[in-house]
Amino acid sequence: MTDEPEPGLELTSALVPLFVITNGRSLPPEHAYERTTLVSASQDASAEARTLSPEARQVLELVTGGFLSVAEVAAHTHLPLGIVRILLAQLEERGLIAARKPIPRAEHVDRDVLNAVLDGLRARFGA
Amino acid sequence: MTEDALVWFLVAVAVIAIAAVGILSRRNKAVAKRKAEIEAELNQQLSSADEQIATLSRELQQFKDEHAERIRQAEEAAEESTKAVLKGSARFLQSLAAEQQTLLEAIQRKYGGHSVLGDLLEVSHANAQMSRKAQGIAVVCGAPLGRRNRPASVYDVVRSAMGQIRNFERVAIMQQTGFALKASAVSPVALAVAELLDNAASFSQQNAPIEVTFQRVQKNLCIIIDDAGVGMSDEDRQQATALLSGDYRPRLSQLGNQPKWGFPVIALLAQQYGFRVDVTGVSRYGGVRAVVLLPEELWTMEETAPPTETVQTGHVSGPVPPSDSAPRTAHGLPRRGARQVPVASVPDRDTTTAASPEPEEAGQAARRSLGAFQRGTLSGRKLTVAPSEGADDA
Numbered sequence: 001m002t003d004e005p006e007p008g009l010e011l012t013s014a015l016v017p018l019f020v021i022t023n024g025r026s027l028p029p030e031h032a033y034e035r036t037t038l039v040s041a042s043q044d045a046s047a048e049a050r051t052l053s054p055e056a057r058q059v060l061e062l063v064t065g066g067f068l069s070v071a072e073v074a075a076h077t078h079l080p081l082g083i084v085r086i087l088l089a090q091l092e093e094r095g096l097i098a099a100r101k102p103i104p105r106a107e108h109v110d111r112d113v114l115n116a117v118l119d120g121l122r123a124r125f126g127a
Numbered sequence: 128m129t130e131d132a133l134v135w136f137l138v139a140v141a142v143i144a145i146a147a148v149g150i151l152s153r154r155n156k157a158v159a160k161r162k163a164e165i166e167a168e169l170n171q172q173l174s175s176a177d178e179q180i181a182t183l184s185r186e187l188q189q190f191k192d193e194h195a196e197r198i199r200q201a202e203e204a205a206e207e208s209t210k211a212v213l214k215g216s217a218r219f220l221q222s223l224a225a226e227q228q229t230l231l232e233a234i235q236r237k238y239g240g241h242s243v244l245g246d247l248l249e250v251s252h253a254n255a256q257m258s259r260k261a262q263g264i265a266v267v268c269g270a271p272l273g274r275r276n277r278p279a280s281v282y283d284v285v286r287s288a289m290g291q292i293r294n295f296e297r298v299a300i301m302q303q304t305g306f307a308l309k310a311s312a313v314s315p316v317a318l319a320v321a322e323l324l325d326n327a328a329s330f331s332q333q334n335a336p337i338e339v340t341f342q343r344v345q346k347n348l349c350i351i352i353d354d355a356g357v358g359m360s361d362e363d364r365q366q367a368t369a370l371l372s373g374d375y376r377p378r379l380s381q382l383g384n385q386p387k388w389g390f391p392v393i394a395l396l397a398q399q400y401g402f403r404v405d406v407t408g409v410s411r412y413g414g415v416r417a418v419v420l421l422p423e424e425l426w427t428m429e430e431t432a433p434p435t436e437t438v439q440t441g442h443v444s445g446p447v448p449p450s451d452s453a454p455r456t457a458h459g460l461p462r463r464g465a466r467q468v469p470v471a472s473v474p475d476r477d478t479t480t481a482a483s484p485e486p487e488e489a490g491q492a493a494r495r496s497l498g499a500f501q502r503g504t505l506s507g508r509k510l511t512v513a514p515s516e517g518a519d520d521a
Binding site: 008012014015016019021022024026027030035054079081082083 | 249276
């Protein structure tokens with residue numbers, strides 16, 4: 001039985017599937033952890049880090065000591081964005097991280113329009 | 128006168144009696160002789176009959192043996208041909224499931240930011256379970272197991288096993304250790320642990336915990352699986368021990384209508400790859416304690432931290448190259464603190480291309496977080512050399 005003349009199939013998929021990394025949790029709601037949401041580790045997070053899975057611990061280490069956007073965390077960990085969002089939700093539930101919603105984007109002003117307005121004001125009131 | 132008569136009478140009686148005795152004894156002798164003759168004849172007949180019976184029974188036994196042998200051969204042939212058919216089918220399923228798993232992974236990465244990811248994860252879980260069944264059947268039918276080419280930590284091997292059972296959320300790995308399995312042991316141990324976890328999950332309550340711990344015992348590494356189930360009866364335990372030790376190897380037809388592949392699969396894997404499995408222990412919850420005992424040939428100490436490959440910063444940095452003065456994390460990644468040196472890109476724009484409006488700059492700025500944008504504009508205003516803005520301010 002021990003001799004194996006036939007070559008076995010080589011498994012190329014990841015050893016640990018993504019659904020195990022998230023421990024079977026579902027995605028957080030759409031508006032939570034957007035790409036630009038900034039996350040940072042809480043003060044006392046490092047003590048609990050030992051009990052985390054390696055992936056969650058990596059995420060926590062990345063956001064320790066500063067803010068990093070969700071998209072950046074995903075890029076650094078090479079994990080899909082959704083997986084990172086699940087991990088972050090899990091970490092926030094345990095109080096290990098804090099998330100800061102992205103500030104609504106400021107509208108870009110057209111300098112020509114502003115100049116036109118300025119010119120108009122000058123013309124009307126005199127500069 | 129009367130006396131003479133009496134004497135003569137007595138004499139006559141005596142003579143008659145003697146004659147009678149003589150005649151009788153002669154007849155007796157003749158009868159005895161005849162009896163001996165008949166007895167001898169009968170004995171002879173009896174022994175020849177005995178002989179016949181013996182030969183007949185020998186022949187019968189021979190026929191019986193031949194018959195049994197024929198039946199055994201026929202059964203074996205049937206078993207072999209069934210196995211061959213099953214093996215072919217299982218291998219087909221096995222490779223298809225593996226292919227699908229790889230495909231699903233690529234899709235999961237492709238749609239990683241999409242809400243469809245949640246469903247994809249479930250599909251992937253279902254596929255992993257199918258893959259386990261196919262692999263189990265293939266192993267029992269004598270096909271080789273799918274192999275992995277890289278060593279892996281025993282923690283990851285157990286997580287891989289978790290992914291192959293239904294309610295894996297109940298499984299808790301209690302510790303992370305520095306033990307790693309050699310590449311050749313990764314998939315067989317994962318499959319054996321998956322079968323044990325499946326047993327643990329099937330024979331315990333829906334929400335009961337299943338705990339996995341690791342222990343080094345002399346030169347062996349033990350993976351210990353404790354469940355909080357009902358435990359096994361003595362009969363079950365004996366049967367399981369017989370199965371796992373390889374003393375008893377059931378035929379395919381003996382696996383039943385709802386075949387129990389678990390122990391036969393584990394037993395074969397253990398025998399082929401040289402590890403031992405014991406399920407006779409009692410867990411701390413009164414359920415079953417299963418122990419996978421890996422000899423030193425199958426494991427090593429983990430050499431390096433596995434996720435080192437993720438520390439390549441080159442292709443993940445956006446249009447903004449991090450300035451050298453920025454503090455970095457232990458992994459060499461830029462650390463974003465509260466009050467930092469302004470991001471380099473904004474002054475760049477003002478100093479190099481001052482007057483041109485640059486249509487693509489809007490797109491670039493949109494990719495940055497607003498914090499960086501604010502800091503950038505602040506620093507931009509502090510810069511003295513900005514001719515166009517000077518005109519605007521006037």
